[in-house]
Amino acid sequence: MADTIKYVLDETHLPKHWYNLVADLPVPPPPVLHPGTLQPVGPDDLAPLFPMSLIMQEVSTEREIEIPEPVRAIYRQWRPSPLYRARRLEKALDTPAKIYYKYEGVSPAGSHKPNSAVPQAFFNKEAGVKRIVTETGAGQWGSSLALAGSFFGLEIEIFMVRVSYNQKPYRRALMETYGARCTASPSNETVCGRAILAERPDHPGSLGIAISEAVETVVQRDDTKYALGSVLNHVLLHQTVIGQEAMLQLEMAGDYPDVVVGCTGGGSNFAGIAFPFIGSGLRGGPKPRIVAVEPAACPSLTKGRYAYDFGDTAHLTPLTKMHTLGSTFTPPGFHAGGLRYHGMAPLVSHCARLGLLEPTSVPQLACFEAGVLFGRTEGILPAPEANHAVRGAIKEALRCKEEGKSETILFNLCGHGHFDMQAYMDYFAGNLTDVTYDESELAMALAGLPSVGA
Amino acid sequence: MADTIKYVLDETHLPKHWYNLVADLPVPPPPVLHPGTLQPVGPDDLAPLFPMSLIMQEVSTEREIEIPEPVRAIYRQWRPSPLYRARRLEKALDTPAKIYYKYEGVSPAGSHKPNSAVPQAFFNKEAGVKRIVTETGAGQWGSSLALAGSFFGLEIEIFMVRVSYNQKPYRRALMETYGARCTASPSNETVCGRAILAERPDHPGSLGIAISEAVETVVQRDDTKYALGSVLNHVLLHQTVIGQEAMLQLEMAGDYPDVVVGCTGGGSNFAGIAFPFIGSGLRGGPKPRIVAVEPAACPSLTKGRYAYDFGDTAHLTPLTKMHTLGSTFTPPGFHAGGLRYHGMAPLVSHCARLGLLEPTSVPQLACFEAGVLFGRTEGILPAPEANHAVRGAIKEALRCKEEGKSETILFNLCGHGHFDMQAYMDYFAGNLTDVTYDESELAMALAGLPSVGA
Numbered sequence: 001m002a003d004t005i006k007y008v009l010d011e012t013h014l015p016k017h018w019y020n021l022v023a024d025l026p027v028p029p030p031p032v033l034h035p036g037t038l039q040p041v042g043p044d045d046l047a048p049l050f051p052m053s054l055i056m057q058e059v060s061t062e063r064e065i066e067i068p069e070p071v072r073a074i075y076r077q078w079r080p081s082p083l084y085r086a087r088r089l090e091k092a093l094d095t096p097a098k099i100y101y102k103y104e105g106v107s108p109a110g111s112h113k114p115n116s117a118v119p120q121a122f123f124n125k126e127a128g129v130k131r132i133v134t135e136t137g138a139g140q141w142g143s144s145l146a147l148a149g150s151f152f153g154l155e156i157e158i159f160m161v162r163v164s165y166n167q168k169p170y171r172r173a174l175m176e177t178y179g180a181r182c183t184a185s186p187s188n189e190t191v192c193g194r195a196i197l198a199e200r201p202d203h204p205g206s207l208g209i210a211i212s213e214a215v216e217t218v219v220q221r222d223d224t225k226y227a228l229g230s231v232l233n234h235v236l237l238h239q240t241v242i243g244q245e246a247m248l249q250l251e252m253a254g255d256y257p258d259v260v261v262g263c264t265g266g267g268s269n270f271a272g273i274a275f276p277f278i279g280s281g282l283r284g285g286p287k288p289r290i291v292a293v294e295p296a297a298c299p300s301l302t303k304g305r306y307a308y309d310f311g312d313t314a315h316l317t318p319l320t321k322m323h324t325l326g327s328t329f330t331p332p333g334f335h336a337g338g339l340r341y342h343g344m345a346p347l348v349s350h351c352a353r354l355g356l357l358e359p360t361s362v363p364q365l366a367c368f369e370a371g372v373l374f375g376r377t378e379g380i381l382p383a384p385e386a387n388h389a390v391r392g393a394i395k396e397a398l399r400c401k402e403e404g405k406s407e408t409i410l411f412n413l414c415g416h417g418h419f420d421m422q423a424y425m426d427y428f429a430g431n432l433t434d435v436t437y438d439e440s441e442l443a444m445a446l447a448g449l450p451s452v453g454a
Numbered sequence: 455m456a457d458t459i460k461y462v463l464d465e466t467h468l469p470k471h472w473y474n475l476v477a478d479l480p481v482p483p484p485p486v487l488h489p490g491t492l493q494p495v496g497p498d499d500l501a502p503l504f505p506m507s508l509i510m511q512e513v514s515t516e517r518e519i520e521i522p523e524p525v526r527a528i529y530r531q532w533r534p535s536p537l538y539r540a541r542r543l544e545k546a547l548d549t550p551a552k553i554y555y556k557y558e559g560v561s562p563a564g565s566h567k568p569n570s571a572v573p574q575a576f577f578n579k580e581a582g583v584k585r586i587v588t589e590t591g592a593g594q595w596g597s598s599l600a601l602a603g604s605f606f607g608l609e610i611e612i613f614m615v616r617v618s619y620n621q622k623p624y625r626r627a628l629m630e631t632y633g634a635r636c637t638a639s640p641s642n643e644t645v646c647g648r649a650i651l652a653e654r655p656d657h658p659g660s661l662g663i664a665i666s667e668a669v670e671t672v673v674q675r676d677d678t679k680y681a682l683g684s685v686l687n688h689v690l691l692h693q694t695v696i697g698q699e700a701m702l703q704l705e706m707a708g709d710y711p712d713v714v715v716g717c718t719g720g721g722s723n724f725a726g727i728a729f730p731f732i733g734s735g736l737r738g739g740p741k742p743r744i745v746a747v748e749p750a751a752c753p754s755l756t757k758g759r760y761a762y763d764f765g766d767t768a769h770l771t772p773l774t775k776m777h778t779l780g781s782t783f784t785p786p787g788f789h790a791g792g793l794r795y796h797g798m799a800p801l802v803s804h805c806a807r808l809g810l811l812e813p814t815s816v817p818q819l820a821c822f823e824a825g826v827l828f829g830r831t832e833g834i835l836p837a838p839e840a841n842h843a844v845r846g847a848i849k850e851a852l853r854c855k856e857e858g859k860s861e862t863i864l865f866n867l868c869g870h871g872h873f874d875m876q877a878y879m880d881y882f883a884g885n886l887t888d889v890t891y892d893e894s895e896l897a898m899a900l901a902g903l904p905s906v907g908a
Contacts, residue, residue, distance in 0.1 A: 003527040008464065073457040077538070077833065084531070088605070106560065108833030110872070150830045151542070170624075170875030177829050177878055375631050376604045379531065379562030418564070418872035421624030424631055 002087040004378055007249040009080035014072060019240040021275040021347065022233070023063035024282040029350040030321040033308060038452060041318050048219050049226040051127035054120065057234040065237065071119045074151060078106045078114075079241065083249035088377040090397070097400035098255065099393055101413045102246045102273060105380065109174075111415030112269045113144035113229055116238035120227045121148035130223040131155040135185065135210030137265070138164050138337035138385065139171030140415055141229030146180035156180035159187065159213045162205035164337040171419045185210040192216055192314035206330045207266075207341040212314030219316075230266025231311060231345045239272025242412060247276055250410065257288045259396050261411035263388035264292045264301060264359075265338050267345030273412035275347075278356050288410075290357040292348070293392035295367075297435045298331040300324060300344040301352055301359035303442070308452035309343060319452060322349040325437075326445025332435045334364050335423035336384040342445070360392065363434040367391045368427040371417070383415040384423050456541040458832055461703040463534035468526060473694040475729040475801065476687070477517035478736040483804040484775040487762060492906060495772050502673050503680040505581035508574065511688035519691060525573045528605060532560045532568075533695065537703035542831040544851070551854035552709065553847055555867045556700045556727060559834065563628075565869030566723045567598035567683055570692035574681045575602035584677040585609040589639065589664030591719070592618050592791035592839065593625030594869055595683030600634035610634035613641065613667045616659035618791040625873045639664040646670055646768035660784045661720075661795040666768035673770075684720025685765060685799045693726025696866060701730055704864065711742045713850050715865035717842035718746045718755060718813075719792050721799030727866035729801075732810050742864075744811040746802070747846035749821075751889045752785040754778060754798040755806055755813035757896070762906035763797060773906060776803040779891075780899025786889045788818050789877035790838040796899070814846065817888040821845045822881040825871070837869040838877050 022029065031040035043055045050058070057065055067075070086099040104112035124132055132154055136142030142158040149156035158180055165172060165184040175182045185205045186193040190213040196203050203209075211228070218226040228235060250256055260277050262270030274290050281287035294301055300323045309324040311317035323344040325331070331340045344352075351357050371387035373394070374380070382390055393411040400407045417424065426432050476483065485494035497509045504512070511519055521529070540553040558566035578586055586608055590596030596612040603610035612634055619626060619638040629636045639659045640647040644667040650657050657663075665682070672680040682689060704710055714731050716724030728744050735741035748755050754777045763778040765771035777798040779785070785794045798806075805811050825841035827848070828834070836844055847865040854861045871878065880886050 003524075004531045006465070006530055006532075008462070010462065010464070011460070070457075076460055077458045078460075108835075147833050151833070169879065170872075173875045173879045173882070174835065176882060177826055177835060179830055372631055376633055379601050379605070381562075381628065381631060416872075418624075418870075419875075421627045421873070425623065425627045428627070428630060 002091050004087055005085040007083040007252050009245060009248055011076050011080065013248055014075060014079055015067065015241045015244045017064035017066055018237045019244060019276050019279060020060055020063055020065055020237055021279050022061050024279045027354060029346055033319040033452065035315065035319050049215065051123050051129060051225060053123040053127065054234050057237055058232060068122060071122050074118050078108065080245045081106050083246055085253065086378050089374060092373060092377045093394065093397050093401065095397040095401040096404065096406040097397040098406065098408045099397055100250065100408070100410045102242055103380065103413045104242060104269070105413065105416035109140065109144040109147045110418060111140040111144065111383065112239060112242060112272060113141045114147060115241055115272065116229065116235045116268065117144035117148040119238050121145065121152045121154055124225055125152045125154060129154065129225045131157065132225055132227045133157045133214045133217045134227045134229065135159045135207060135214045136229065137161050137207050137340050139168050139175065139419065140338050142182065143171060143174045143178065145227055146175040146178035149180060150178045158182045159185035159210040161185055161207060161210050161337060162203065163333040167422060168419060174419065185213050187213060189213065190216045204333050206313065208313035208327055211312035212316055215312060215316045230268040231343065233347055235268050236271035236275065236345055236347055239268050240275050242272035243274060243276030246273060246410060255408050256286055257410040258407040259289045259291060259409045261291045261293060261389050261392040261396065261409065263339060263385055263414065264294045264344065264348065265385060266341050267348035269412055269414035271345060271348055274357065278351065291392055292357050292359045293388045294359065294361050295334060295336055295339045295388060296361040296363045297334045297437055298340050299361045300342065302361045304344070305446055305449065306349060306353055307449050309449055311343060319450060320346045322346045323352060325442055326449055328448055329442060329445035332437055334435045335432065336388065338385040339388065362388055362391045364432060365434050368432065370394050380413065381417045382413055383417045384420050386414045389413065456545050458541055459539040461537040461706050463699060463702055465530050465534065467702055468529060468533055469521065469695045469698045471518035471520055472691045473698060473730050473733060474514055474517055474519055474691055475733050476515050478733045480736070481808060483800055487773040487906065489769065489773050503669065505577050505583060505679060507577040507581065508688050511691055512686060522576060525576050528572050532562065534699045535560050537700055539707065540832050543828060546827060546831045547848065547851050547855065549851040549855040550858065550860040551851040552860065552862045553851055554704065554862070554864045556696055557834065557867045558696060558723070559867065559870035563594065563598040563601045564872060565594040565598065565837065566693060566696060566726060567595045568601060569695055569726065570683065570689045570722065571598035571602040573692050575599065575606045575608055578679055579606045579608060583608065583679045585611065586679055586681045587611045587668045587671045588681045588683065589613045589661060589668045590683065591615050591661050591794050593622050593629065593873065594792050596636065597625060597628045597632065599681055600629040600632035603634060604632045612636045613639035613664040615639055615661060615664050615791060616657065617787040621876060622873060628873065639667050641667060643667065644670045658787050660767065662767035662781055665766035666770055669766060669770045684722035685797065687801055689722050690725035690729065690799055690801055693722050694729050696726035697728060697730030700727060700864060709862050710740055711864040712861040713743045713745060713863045715745045715747060715843050715846040715850065715863065717793060717839055717868065718748045718798065718802065719839060720795050721802035723866050723868035725799060725802055728811065732805065745846055746811050746813045747842045748813065748815050749788060749790055749793045749842060750815040750817045751788045751891055752794050753815045754796065756815045758798070759900055759903065760803060760807055761903050763903055765797060773904060774800045776800045777806060779896055780903055782902055783896060783899035786891055788889045789886065790842065792839040793842065816842055816845045818886060819888050822886065824848050834867065835871045836867055837871045838874050840868045843867065
């Protein structure tokens with residue numbers, strides 16, 4: 001029987017640096033703009049939200065940024081994470097392709113998110129911060145920051161998108177078990193939350209709204225900072241341990257990917273697996289195809305506009321140039337809440353613009369079909385978000401079969417689905433559909449983009 | 455900051471043999487008796503239920519039984535499992551003790567159960583079996599056999615104790631995702647299930663009843679065998695990879711336990727961690743204290759009788775000598791369904807009789823309190839069953855603090871609690887109590903024990 005093969009790195013191979021793609025890009029990414037002056041923001045403009053150490057990472061152009069030893073000490077609890085070759089899946093697909101997956105579900109919170117939650121908590125603690133406020137979609141980020149907060153003795157407050165808050169009470173229970181406070185967003189705790197509820201009391205919420213509520217809460221308190229689980233440069237940076245490890249593990253296997261696949265919502269797990277490979281290609285190494293798989297119901301890379309936009313709904317954040325569906329766009333409530341964001345990480349968007357990656361979108365049902373096949377062959381039940389990457393990898397493997405090519409496919413399995421069983425139950429019961437967004441709502445949201453020249 | 459330390463074995467240290475404690479016992483365990491003749495059963499008596507290869511393991515007196523390579527190939531997907539030193543927990547307890555835990559939640563099904571599900575599926579497949587029927591309490595065993603069935607292409611049918619079936623729909627969804635069929639027990643599908651429902655239509659079920667239904671189903675079909683997730687010698691045998699690995703990992707740490715702690719329901723995870731240490735002690739090595747922690751609501755070792763009894767409620771199984779609360783005893787519905795069994799593995803019971811272990815019992819709320827402290831310090835949220843071991847280890851660590859002793863404590867963290875979040879929510883909401891069994895029901899069940907001489 002062809003069995004799954006595991007490639008394990010010993011902890012001496014735990015990366016010592018995060019990899020900063022900006023250092024290798026042929027064209028620097030466009031600046032972040034102050035929404036009032038439309039001038040590039042400086043570090044001081046961001047100081048109310050983040051500790052200076054994270055702001056310096058956000059704007060850094062250094063290739064390597066050292067991972068502090070206390071962060072590595074915590075990483076070691078589950079890192080280096082395993083790389084697997086999915087031979088049972090290959091056999092089920094009858095493909096000549098080799099499929100590898102990096103598995104980030106081994107973290108205590110069950111996803112890649114602690115890779116950034118831990119250093120964010122560390123740098124905040126070091127700066128004397130007492131409390132961090134954040135938002136979460138499906139709850140992967142919220143539970144990871146709650147975990148990191150419990151390790152560092154920080155208070156954590158989380159605005160959770162209401163549709164996920166209701167769909168995933170157990171994910172919320174996990175955050176509360178770690179000692180965090182979790183509020184459904186939009187909430188009555190903020191001006192912007194109250195305004196949205198006044199207009200639509202049953203509003204399902206969105207990451208854009210939850211960000212607004214978190215930011216509004218933070219700027220009113222001195223000992224409190226904000227944290228974001230994706231999108232920003234420093235968050236993507238922290239995730240690059242994934243790709244760096246995968247590269248070493250593929251070396252153990254004597255292999256190198258022809259295709260690297262990741263799912264994209266805000267862009268952090270995708271950047272984590274992809275950026276080290278993109279960077280290596282830019283420095284003269286082999287250039288694998290880089291495939292970004294997003295949900296058809298929230299397709300910022302494939303249907304959005306590359307333009308300056310706000311990161312949040314209430315327009316409290318700076319303006320960043322990114323692929324966006326418009327900050328007023330509310331994605332429909334599908335079962336991959338972690339990918340339900342109107343924008344895309346500016347760095348990932350910039351890479352798309354430079355032709356360094358291939359965006360593609362997949363509908364919900366095809367993702368669950370892929371996830372069930374993966375669970376039955378590889379044993380690990382993926383999170384609905386991760387199912388997008390599974391689907392993308394399977395699509396590539398079937399193409400290889402058609403073309404008779406034995407390519408090497410690497411994808412990031414960014415988390416397990418243990419807290420998403422309702423989604424699988426709904427899928428088996430035939431209660432899921434291929435939800436789509438409202439075309440006219442998208443058109444309106446795009447028409448409402450701020451008029452800032454390229 | 456004192457952080458958790460991980461001890462990783464590379465896969466060359468994956469055990470090649472299961473360890474059979476029977477070979478080292480000073481007194482052989484009492485024979486299993488045929489319920490009709492009251493004579494010791496022979497391998498042929500068990501042939502309708504199990505393939506002969508597993509029956510030979512059940513009765514073996516060899517010290518080492520080789521693990522077939524195809525089983526090791528699957529074990530390698532998550533084994534050797536990590537051993538951690540819980541330094542954050544030690545710090546929170548302010549104890550001079552060193553606390554190590556072996557973490558079995560890294561398996562795809564989230565517990566130690568695949569250690570036996572995989573070889574059981576393998577040996578059945580090898581014997582030409584098409585379908586395996588089993589029972590499950592909390593669902594850890596059922597989902598593990600479902601997983602193993604999907605790997606080997608076997609049909610899996612599971613009778614799940616009704617109270618857990620209702621409490622844990624997501625655990626059931628996991629079994630169904632792996633392709634298994636899951637039925638609430640007592641059910642209308644068997645004679646014994648119908649009889650129990652006729653008497654009490656809202657019967658919560660028990661492992662004893664579910665075993666009866668599974669056994670009844672199996673004996674009617676030719677291509678179908680039965681599988682048990684605990685209690686039997688061969689199941690305990692398969693779990694000894696846990697203790698063997700832990701021994702090597704503690705050697706890496708330059709340490710040896712003064713106390714080994716495991717939770718006990720049927721006895722398999724406990725045996726897995728404890729038997730290799732007990733055996734080493736019997737062969738002249740150091741003799742750590744061995745602590746078996748059971749739920750106060752189902753206390754077979756501490757309140758049961760050591761006597762011949764049936765493994766199931768409908769009296770379809772052979773008679774085994776074990777600590778038992780009586781096969782007609784229905785434990786109350788508490789939140790550690792995996793420990794809700796009237797009996798105790800005969801081998802574990804025999805060890806208790808020989809004074810090789812110390813049984814103790816803990817109430818429900820203290821276990822959840824321990825689990826939450828563990829989650830906040832170590833990051834991993836334990837299953838309610840595993841919380842009994844956590845509680846036991848914490849109790850030992852606090853004793854060390856009181857006595858000023860720097861002892862080494864090892865416990866088995868047999869699974870994570872991702873599918874048990876309702877239990878944690880109930881705990882936080884104040885809806886849990888220290889449930890107790892009905893004293894008069896216990897007295898009646900004990901009075902009804904079969905009269906078979908010691």
